[in-house]
Amino acid sequence: MTSVSPIRANVPRNRFGFTHRPETDQSFENAVAKARAGDRLTVADGVELLTTGTEQDGIDPRRKEVVLEIADRRREEIVGNEVTFVANLNNNVTTACNTGCLFCNFKDRSKQFLRDNDAAHDGFTKTPAESRAIVADALDTGIYEVTSVSGLHPAFALDEEHREILEGNDRGDLNYKSPERYEKNPGTYTAQMAAMSVGDVHLHSMTPEEAYHARRGTEWNYEEVYGRLKAAGLDSVPGTAAEILVDEVRDVICPGKMRTDEWMDAMEAAADVGLSTTATIMYGHVENEMHRIMHLERVRNLQDRTGVITEFVPLSFIHPNTPLYEEGMIDAGATTEEDELMIAVARLFLDNIDHIQSSWVKYGDELGLKMLSCGADDFMGTILSEEITKRAGGGYGEARSFQKYVEMITSIGRVPVERSTDYTERRRINPTAPPFGPQLGPRADGTPLVEHSQ
Numbered sequence: 001m002t003s004v005s006p007i008r009a010n011v012p013r014n015r016f017g018f019t020h021r022p023e024t025d026q027s028f029e030n031a032v033a034k035a036r037a038g039d040r041l042t043v044a045d046g047v048e049l050l051t052t053g054t055e056q057d058g059i060d061p062r063r064k065e066v067v068l069e070i071a072d073r074r075r076e077e078i079v080g081n082e083v084t085f086v087a088n089l090n091n092n093v094t095t096a097c098n099t100g101c102l103f104c105n106f107k108d109r110s111k112q113f114l115r116d117n118d119a120a121h122d123g124f125t126k127t128p129a130e131s132r133a134i135v136a137d138a139l140d141t142g143i144y145e146v147t148s149v150s151g152l153h154p155a156f157a158l159d160e161e162h163r164e165i166l167e168g169n170d171r172g173d174l175n176y177k178s179p180e181r182y183e184k185n186p187g188t189y190t191a192q193m194a195a196m197s198v199g200d201v202h203l204h205s206m207t208p209e210e211a212y213h214a215r216r217g218t219e220w221n222y223e224e225v226y227g228r229l230k231a232a233g234l235d236s237v238p239g240t241a242a243e244i245l246v247d248e249v250r251d252v253i254c255p256g257k258m259r260t261d262e263w264m265d266a267m268e269a270a271a272d273v274g275l276s277t278t279a280t281i282m283y284g285h286v287e288n289e290m291h292r293i294m295h296l297e298r299v300r301n302l303q304d305r306t307g308v309i310t311e312f313v314p315l316s317f318i319h320p321n322t323p324l325y326e327e328g329m330i331d332a333g334a335t336t337e338e339d340e341l342m343i344a345v346a347r348l349f350l351d352n353i354d355h356i357q358s359s360w361v362k363y364g365d366e367l368g369l370k371m372l373s374c375g376a377d378d379f380m381g382t383i384l385s386e387e388i389t390k391r392a393g394g395g396y397g398e399a400r401s402f403q404k405y406v407e408m409i410t411s412i413g414r415v416p417v418e419r420s421t422d423y424t425e426r427r428r429i430n431p432t433a434p435p436f437g438p439q440l441g442p443r444a445d446g447t448p449l450v451e452h453s454q
Helices: 028-037 043-051 061-079 128-139 160-167 189-196 208-213 222-232 247-253 260-272 289-306 336-349 360-371 402-411
Strands: 082-086 088-090 145-148 202-205 276-283 309-316 378-381 415-419 426-428
Touching: 028 043, 028 061, 043 289, 043 336, 061 336, 082 426, 088 128, 128 145, 128 189, 145 189, 189 202, 189 222, 208 222, 208 260, 222 260, 260 276, 260 289, 276 289, 276 336, 289 309, 289 336, 309 336, 309 360, 336 360, 360 378, 360 402, 378 402, 402 415
Parallel strands: 082 378, 082 415, 088 145, 145 202, 276 309
Antiparallel strands: 415 426
């Protein structure tokens, strides 16, 4: 008999008329047995584990602990007791964007940045020269990864050839305006990539949505776009802009964004030109458990085809200050129980991705540490700047010292390990031999990257 799990408490049952519902003929007991055995899980299995059984209402605490225990054991089997982290900098180039995503408060309407706009705003745009100076300064602290994810500024073009095409096009649907019309010129994507590629830093940038923006008005495919970006200095691609990879959810939360199939095409293209990627999910808004598992299945299928996804990053939706919350479409984000189960089921369902990240920026320290016992093995990075979550109302961000990492990781009996972006370089840290600082970067010498008080 098919049964239905209730949608989360802060979203009335099927308020948005979704076709996909958390319904399954599978039983929780059978799904647990498959998870224990290490069998590849089906969508029905995943829904049963994520809901702790669709034959009942709400999350069953006892069943939840069973799922968490299985996921934690699987984590230990696959990656052992190491908890990894990276020394990195976030350099978001611009907040200018008019895509209109209802989950986002990072953006500022791009018209605010026009020279003829006199209204004050809190947004920013950096020139390539400014980006380069920021990265160069950060390299001296020992960081070796730069993560850059930005708004879709209308003046952005892939390169000068793309700029010429856009300038000669009179279509009104391309979201393009000449940089001369703005207070500050962001340059081109390739110029920003070249600017941030200082020394041997690893540049992690250009989401599928940014790649979509970088080919508008042309017949170029994503291989062409990512090929040019790689030549300019791009090293790997963040698999963000995924949100939920089910179009009926995207129609609600980000109708102006690329569709699911196009996101998949862009990610495959990045792999085809030799770029590794990550993959994400942003959950805890209007979606239900079926949507989340459908998303995991699409990520798993993508990894089956490409093999380049280095880690999966569950991102718990931060709701304050976002249109979804302010317009009364939701009342809150995910519960702690949902967060724990999302990490655990991701570990069990994604049998072809070794690393699951716990985001202390989203969860905070206490819950972030708990996630390391629910199936996660990576604890993010130092993040010397983080604007996106803070602007959405999140209370965490800014910076994390290596000493803080060592203290936190050893407090739960795990081994702190500094890693490179792609996990190919790893350094176990001796917790009895301070001071603690990065050693893998081109200018890293073990000097503390930020003060412990931070």
